[in-house]
Amino acid sequence: MVDPHAQHEHSQMMTNAHQSSHESHDHSQHAPTPGGHGGGGGHEGHSGHADHVGQFRRLFWVMLVLAVPVVAFSDMFAMILGYDLPDIAALEWVSPVLGTVMYLWGGRPFLTGAVDELRRRRPGMMLLIGLAITVAFIASLGASLGLLDHALDFWWELALLIVIMLLGHWIEMRSLAQSASALESLAALLPDEAERVDGDTVVTVAPSDLQRDDVVIVRPGARIPADGEVIEGTADVDESMITGESRPVTRGPGATVVAGTVATDTALRVRVTAVGDDTALAGIRRLVEEAQNSSSRAQRLADTAAAWLFWFALGAGVITALAWTFLGMPDDAVIRTVTVLVIACPHALGLAIPLVVSIATERAARGGVLVKDRLALESMRKVDTVLFDKTGTLTKGEPTVTSIRAAGDVDLEEDEILAIAAAVERDSEHPLARAIVGHAQRRGLTIPTATEFEASTAVGVTATVEGRSVSVGGPGMLDAHGVRGLTGLDDWERDGRIILHVVRDGVVVGALALADEIREESRHAIAALHGIGVQVVMITGDAEAVARSVAEELGVDRVYAGVRPEDKAAKVAELQGEKRTVAMVGDGVNDSPALARADVGIAIGAGTDVAIASAGVILASDDPRSVLSVIELSRSSYRKMTQNLWWAAGYNLLSVPLAAGVLAPIGFVLPMSIGALLMSASTVVVALNAQLLRRLDLSPEASAAAAFARGGRSEG
Numbered sequence: 001m002v003d004p005h006a007q008h009e010h011s012q013m014m015t016n017a018h019q020s021s022h023e024s025h026d027h028s029q030h031a032p033t034p035g036g037h038g039g040g041g042g043h044e045g046h047s048g049h050a051d052h053v054g055q056f057r058r059l060f061w062v063m064l065v066l067a068v069p070v071v072a073f074s075d076m077f078a079m080i081l082g083y084d085l086p087d088i089a090a091l092e093w094v095s096p097v098l099g100t101v102m103y104l105w106g107g108r109p110f111l112t113g114a115v116d117e118l119r120r121r122r123p124g125m126m127l128l129i130g131l132a133i134t135v136a137f138i139a140s141l142g143a144s145l146g147l148l149d150h151a152l153d154f155w156w157e158l159a160l161l162i163v164i165m166l167l168g169h170w171i172e173m174r175s176l177a178q179s180a181s182a183l184e185s186l187a188a189l190l191p192d193e194a195e196r197v198d199g200d201t202v203v204t205v206a207p208s209d210l211q212r213d214d215v216v217i218v219r220p221g222a223r224i225p226a227d228g229e230v231i232e233g234t235a236d237v238d239e240s241m242i243t244g245e246s247r248p249v250t251r252g253p254g255a256t257v258v259a260g261t262v263a264t265d266t267a268l269r270v271r272v273t274a275v276g277d278d279t280a281l282a283g284i285r286r287l288v289e290e291a292q293n294s295s296s297r298a299q300r301l302a303d304t305a306a307a308w309l310f311w312f313a314l315g316a317g318v319i320t321a322l323a324w325t326f327l328g329m330p331d332d333a334v335i336r337t338v339t340v341l342v343i344a345c346p347h348a349l350g351l352a353i354p355l356v357v358s359i360a361t362e363r364a365a366r367g368g369v370l371v372k373d374r375l376a377l378e379s380m381r382k383v384d385t386v387l388f389d390k391t392g393t394l395t396k397g398e399p400t401v402t403s404i405r406a407a408g409d410v411d412l413e414e415d416e417i418l419a420i421a422a423a424v425e426r427d428s429e430h431p432l433a434r435a436i437v438g439h440a441q442r443r444g445l446t447i448p449t450a451t452e453f454e455a456s457t458a459v460g461v462t463a464t465v466e467g468r469s470v471s472v473g474g475p476g477m478l479d480a481h482g483v484r485g486l487t488g489l490d491d492w493e494r495d496g497r498i499i500l501h502v503v504r505d506g507v508v509v510g511a512l513a514l515a516d517e518i519r520e521e522s523r524h525a526i527a528a529l530h531g532i533g534v535q536v537v538m539i540t541g542d543a544e545a546v547a548r549s550v551a552e553e554l555g556v557d558r559v560y561a562g563v564r565p566e567d568k569a570a571k572v573a574e575l576q577g578e579k580r581t582v583a584m585v586g587d588g589v590n591d592s593p594a595l596a597r598a599d600v601g602i603a604i605g606a607g608t609d610v611a612i613a614s615a616g617v618i619l620a621s622d623d624p625r626s627v628l629s630v631i632e633l634s635r636s637s638y639r640k641m642t643q644n645l646w647w648a649a650g651y652n653l654l655s656v657p658l659a660a661g662v663l664a665p666i667g668f669v670l671p672m673s674i675g676a677l678l679m680s681a682s683t684v685v686v687a688l689n690a691q692l693l694r695r696l697d698l699s700p701e702a703s704a705a706a707a708f709a710r711g712g713r714s715e716g
Contacts, residue, residue, distance in 0.1 A: 056170040063106040063166055067159035070098045074156035095155040096144040103137045106162040123310040131313075132342040133161060139338045148334070157342065164683065194225035197269070207259075210275050218268045223260055227279045230255045232269035238262040239621075280620075309652055313344030320660040332661075339659040339670070343678070344652055352644035355690035360637040367698030368620040369629050376600045376616025380634035382581045383600060386529055386627060387572060389586035390540035390550060391516060393604050394624060397587075399432055400517035401439040402497060406510045407486060415445055417510035421472050421502050423450040424463040432498065433461070435514055436472075456480075460500070471503045472512075478503070486511045496546030518550060525624040526554050528707035532631070535580070539563050539571055539594075568594035585627055602627060628703035636696055644686045651682045 071077050073094040078085050085091060107130070114130025117123055136158040142148035144155075194207045197215040207225040210216065215231065218224050224237075234252035239261045248264050251257050257270055259279045276282065317340045324333030357374055364371050371377045391397050404414040422440035425433035426447060440447055450463035450470075459480055460473015471477055478485050478501055485501050486508060492499055498514040526536050539560040540547050547561035560571050568586075572594050575582045584591065584598035595601030595615045603615035604622055619626040655678060658670035697703075 053170070056166060059106060059109075060163065060166040060170050063102055063159075063163050066098050066102050066106075067163045070095045070102065070159040071156040075150075075153060077156040092144075095153075095159075096141065099137070099140060099155040099158055102159055102162050103133060106166060107133045107137075110165065123307060128310055128313055128344060129165060132344065133158060135338050135341045136161065139334070154338070154342070161342065164681075167684065191223040191225050195219070208276065210272050212272055212275065214272045216270050216272060218263045218270055220263060220265055220267055223262050224257050224268075224270060226259045226270075226272045227274035228257055228270035228272045230257060230268050231271050233267055235263040235266035235268050238264050309344070309649070312652070313341060313656060316344070316656050316660055317341045324661065336659065336661050336669070340656055343659050343670075344656050352648045352686055353641055355687060356637055356640045356644060356693065359690055359693045360633060360640075363693055363696060364629075364633055364698060367629060369626060369633060369698055370618040370620060371616075371633075372618060373616035377630075377634050377637065379581070379600050380583065380617070380630050381638050383534065383583040383631065385535045385537060385575055385580040385582045387537045387539055387575065387582055387584045387594070387598065388556075388624065389568075389584075389591050389594075390538050390542065390547065392587045392622075393585055394522040394538060394554060395516040395518050395550065398517065399435040399498060399514040401435055401512055402515050403492065403513040404510065405486060405489070405513075407508055410507070410509045412509055414510070415443065417502055418443070418512070419445045419447055420465050420470050420504065421500070421510075421512060423448045423465045424453070424461050424470050424472050426450060427453040427463070428455060428461050430455075432500065432514060436500075436512065468505050472500055474498075474500060477501065478508075481506055483508050489513075494545060495549035496543055497549075515546075515549075518553060519622075519624065521623045521625050522554055524704050525627060526556065528625065528628050528704040530555070532707045534631075537575065539568055569597040572597045583627070583630075585624065600630075602630065625701070625704045628707050629698040632703045632706055633696065633698060636693060640690055640693055644689055647689070648682060648686055651678065 073085060073091050075085065110126055110129040110133060113126030117127045136154045139148060140154045140158060143150050143153040191207060193204050194210055195217040196203050196205050196210065197217060202217060210226050214226075216225055216228070218235075220235070230251050230253050232253065234250060236248035237251045237257060238248045239258065251263075251268070256273070257268070259274075274280075317337050320340050321333050321337040324330070324336050357377075360377065361371050361374075364377075388394050401418070404418055406412050406414055406417055418436070418440050422437045422445070425436045427450065428434075437447070448465050450465045453461065453463040455461045456473075456476075460471055460477035462469065462471040464470070471481065475485075481503050483503060483506065485499070489499060489511060492513045495515070500512045500514065501508055502510045502512065529536050535557045536555075537558040537560070538547065538551050538554075538556045540550075541563055542561060544561040547559050550556075551559045563571060568584075568591060572582055572584055576599070582598045583600040583602055584594045585602045585604055586595055587604065591603075595603060600617065601615040602617045602619060604619045604624065604626070617630055619630075655670060658668075661669050663669070
């Protein structure tokens, strides 16, 4: 038998507005900037996102207005649609004049970006876009001035190219701004005022003025101004904006509460335990920022593809010019070469990864999944083994009464034994005592008044209840009274349960079995993981019997019991030695080495320890089903990245040879106008495809249900 009272375990390149906006979306180069780490790190603060959205929105609409007359008064466009232009000489210069304005004004973000890439000798997307619009501009200007063939009058294509490119950038910047707004919305969760108790008075102060150990009053419907501990009152607290959990949770004396959450029904008095940058809210914000500034394998793949695509387009242009010239068609050589260079813009490729990761990170934060490291998010889709820490992860980390047994020779019912045990334990602060009292209250029992309370370490507690001496404790208490415990408790002992006996007036009248309560969500999480072919392993410092009992009840595949915190990383390495991709799920404190050693480290139940350095993913809630949310997010994000990469790169690989004229022998040459439209459309398709991630439901319930559906199993 275990002596419970002694052994219970608790466990920021450019300053011009458009130049800086280039910096925000030139993800291909990952140039380090004063405010970030590259790959999106050049965002000039969260307000910069909104500024860039406004800039690109205004620039897009201005360019769209200018593009209408440029296109409408283009001879080639009029010929395609079959209408006649008025015979007015001045109209011939509408397209050249306004087209030049569009090139110099609307094309400025791309031109400055191209110059920067040349300066850094790292050709990429901006250089190709700048090259395309510059070639189109020079060819069109030469045709308008009579220096080149009239067939090279591409003003309308240039106009549409700039407009649609700006549209793509606007969509991207709006998406990034929405991601940044997720961070701003976290800050907006804090109330404008806090009511601080100052002696016998209540003073209204700003949350930023609060200090540790201040006591604040949180009224019904108000937001909690700082992290703290409830010292008076019990309320249902809406934590959905932090954890993603839809249902309010009850928080009473001794419970921790998080800044930004809402006391829905009752007033609370809260002692402040963390303020400012130390709060969970601040930690969450830092984590999302780190994730948006971090790089990833997929992003580096897109960067490499963009660099290779530059040389592909440049090489294709040279080969096209030489081939058509060799065939004795120099005019066609110029037209085909210009066409190749114009439609080879890889802007869609530039959006393929950043948009997906940005949206995924923002969507995850709103669902209580905090992605600190993008590499972890990418790796999660390949995980085939999830290693759960037991205490505080699969279980609640606090005891609960599981069984009650009355002695055969006493006239007492189980409820009576529980009631008198609760009476004795009511004045104790021990976790086991709280478990017994709480169980009695949940069963609606009347708990008698106890007097003369005494507690003895490693022995138990004693009090007078209804005139009779009652003691509750483990083996030490039985020895003190010189009595033997109940027989027939082998099943309790075999399961490793905590056994407490109740002794009244020197006679054993009953026994209580307590165990670390298993989360109901754990059962669904493990069954759902099995449904998608993931092996579940449990690791714990508990004894073998306790571990086996929990494992059997949950259906865990493998168990590591009696493992010290410092040895958990070795168990992760052991699984990895079996060629398994391991995700370690723990509380992020004692499990830090194992979290760092695993392929993906997931800290569950973040609370005030949200900024855990060793975990790549932080779950704001303590629902183990959230692990399914991470897997779902990883797989969905990867699908979107793959789809976007294939669409963006595939378009260029197909359209460039067609534009060069590889099918000219059979009479087909891709018109530049069609190529330009398709190229611009690919940008919009990629952006809209990434937006579909916003529909992903990352609630623990939905993720578990999706896993069951994929596995062809029923949760029932």
